[in-house]
Amino acid sequence: xxxxxxxxxxxxxxxxxxxxxxxxxxxxxxxxxxxxxxxxxxxxxxxxxxxxxxxxxxxxxxxxxxxxxxxxxxxxxxxxxxxxxxxxxxxxxxxxxxxxxxxxxxxxxxxxxxxxxxxxxxxxxxxxxxxxxxxxxxxxxxxxxxxxxxxxxxxxxxxxxxxxxxxxxxxxxxxxxxxxxxxxxxxxxxxxxxxxxxxxxxxxxxxxxxxxxxxxxxxxxxxxxxxxxxxxxxxxxxxxxxxxxxxxxxxxxxxxxxxxxxxxxxxxxxxxxxxxxxxxxxxxxxxxxxxxxxxxxxxxxxxxxxxxxxxxxxxxxxxxxxxxxxxxxxxxxxxxxxxxxxxxxxxxxxxxxxxxxxxxxxxxxxxxxxxxxxxxxxxxxxxxxxxxxxxxxxxxxxxxxxxxxxxxxxxxxxxxxxxxxxxxxxx
Ligand code: SF4
Numbered sequence: 001x002x003x004x005x006x007x008x009x010x011x012x013x014x015x016x017x018x019x020x021x022x023x024x025x026x027x028x029x030x031x032x033x034x035x036x037x038x039x040x041x042x043x044x045x046x047x048x049x050x051x052x053x054x055x056x057x058x059x060x061x062x063x064x065x066x067x068x069x070x071x072x073x074x075x076x077x078x079x080x081x082x083x084x085x086x087x088x089x090x091x092x093x094x095x096x097x098x099x100x101x102x103x104x105x106x107x108x109x110x111x112x113x114x115x116x117x118x119x120x121x122x123x124x125x126x127x128x129x130x131x132x133x134x135x136x137x138x139x140x141x142x143x144x145x146x147x148x149x150x151x152x153x154x155x156x157x158x159x160x161x162x163x164x165x166x167x168x169x170x171x172x173x174x175x176x177x178x179x180x181x182x183x184x185x186x187x188x189x190x191x192x193x194x195x196x197x198x199x200x201x202x203x204x205x206x207x208x209x210x211x212x213x214x215x216x217x218x219x220x221x222x223x224x225x226x227x228x229x230x231x232x233x234x235x236x237x238x239x240x241x242x243x244x245x246x247x248x249x250x251x252x253x254x255x256x257x258x259x260x261x262x263x264x265x266x267x268x269x270x271x272x273x274x275x276x277x278x279x280x281x282x283x284x285x286x287x288x289x290x291x292x293x294x295x296x297x298x299x300x301x302x303x304x305x306x307x308x309x310x311x312x313x314x315x316x317x318x319x320x321x322x323x324x325x326x327x328x329x330x331x332x333x334x335x336x337x338x339x340x341x342x343x344x345x346x347x348x349x350x351x352x353x354x355x356x357x358x359x360x361x362x363x364x365x366x367x368x369x370x371x372x373x374x375x376x377x378x379x380x381x382x383x384x385x386x387x388x389x390x391x392x393x394x395x396x397x398x399x400x401x402x403x404x405x406x407x408x409x410x411x412x413x414x415x416x417x418x419x420x421x422x423x424x425x426x427x
Contacts, residue, residue: 003029004038006059009046011194011227013076015147017044019133020075020104027105031139040071040108045078047160049329053078053085060091071111075101081164082332083121097121098164102131124151124166130204134179137186142380142407143225143390144188148176148212149195153203154230156257157268157335158300158328161196168200170207173215184220189378189409190249191216194227209233210241217247222409223378223392225249228295231256231271234279239286250290251321251394252283257297259314260307266339267300273314280318291321291366291393298355299328299348301339308351316358321366321394323359327352367417370395377412377424379405388421396421 003024007017020042021031032038041063046052056078063072073094079086080097087095094111096104100120111118130150138144151168152161171179180191193216195201201209209226216224224247231254242248254276258264261272280292296315298308315323327348330337343351370391377397379389387405389397389412397412398421399405405426412424 001029001040002032002036002038003040003042004032004034004036005042005044006034007044008052008055008059009044009048009077010196011145011192012147012150012196013044013046014141015135015138015145015194016076016098016101017042018135018138018145020044020101021139022136023102023105037067038070040073041067042073042075042104045074045076047077047081047164047331049326050331051329057089060089064091071108073104073108075104077161077164079121081160083119086121087119093117095119095121098166099124102133126167128166128169130169130171132175134175134182136182138183138188142188142378143190143192144180144183145192145194145227146176146179146183146216147171147195148193149198149201152197152200154197154200154270155268155335157266157339158297158331160331160334163333165196168197168203170202170205170212172205173207173211176212177215177218180216180221180224181219184222187407188221189407190223190225191219191221192225192227197230198227199230199233210238213241213245213248217245221247223247223249225251225394226253228253228255230254231276231279234283236282239282243286249392249394250287251293251392252290253293253295254279256294256315256318258300258303258307259296259311259318260303261310263300263303263307263311266302266336267297268335277318289369289393291395292318293322293324293394294318294320295324295326296355296359297326297328298351299343301328301336301343302341303328303343303351308354312355312358315355316362319362319365320359322363323355325352325355325359364419367395367420367422370414370422371416372414374411374413376409378409379407382406391422397424398422399424399426401426 045056074092075096148171151166375391377389379387410426414424416423
């Protein structure tokens, strides 16, 4: 039997697709690319925004139109956060929650044998255990995403993730060391530690993110990168730990969401712009030249023109290496969805444009700052003799060469940059 995966959303979802692929392979399935013919299609869905829901529905419709006899599995955060909404999608033959990944083979077998729709979405248990899984590889990737934490209990007022992912649970440090050692011996050079709320790592078992970092670095892997972090994790002991571990990449993705304290308060974010500034300045002081990237929501309910101006000014002051800008997306069941003063779509678009333009300038300066330097780049993909890779600070680098650089870390002289990457040459 041939199986194909569509993965939407975050790095955790990509890791979980890897785990499901491993399970299906062990069960004798052949994994084929999603645009090819398959007997079973698995959509590992995301539900962070209305747009991700729309994409999930569109993929299912298209798949079934192109291959009506195939089995379509809707799995992941969409059905887990709302099984009733998932059931309204006629193309979904199997509906499985985020807790049912381990059962994927059994659910497919049941649907094939009965010819009936299978729905298996169970609620989280307060004492939910961390699912003991281990990635052996990361098909089609050069950097391996390693999930070490699941769940979130922060309940930011705009976010449905806590409902789709349940309570915080963490992978123990021995398992982290074991998994990353395996990936290193399988040729991976970089491990990216990811979680639903990575900053909550260890909250359930008396460990800290520093413990996880030490375990990850105590392996043959050459680079360890951190996924998205909450600003409050940036403490003197965290910084001391990062500085002491040479394999940790000098790139910190700190989710800001808004540069206005009144908006942060309505978002139920647990820090102020003052605390965020302190985190950024202490990182830049301890690790000169480190990259700070971020996420910013514009058009949150109640965000006035003045509030937005404050957010824009703060983003300019922080001079991010890169910023992902999102227009606020109303999610059913969240506190923010019921808030008054929802911002008009056109106004959200205008604010997105302005925030993107503002952050593009600091991005340009960040790329420019590499010119003339020699930096170790991990090359990942290639087209027409042009290899693309990332520096430790996550600056994208392009090199034109006849040598095969894929999967290699090479010292690269940065000679210039274009609109979205540094350009370089390898000796
Ligand atoms: S920290 Fe907030 S935004 Fe992030 S997953 Fe948790 S609730 Fe959502």
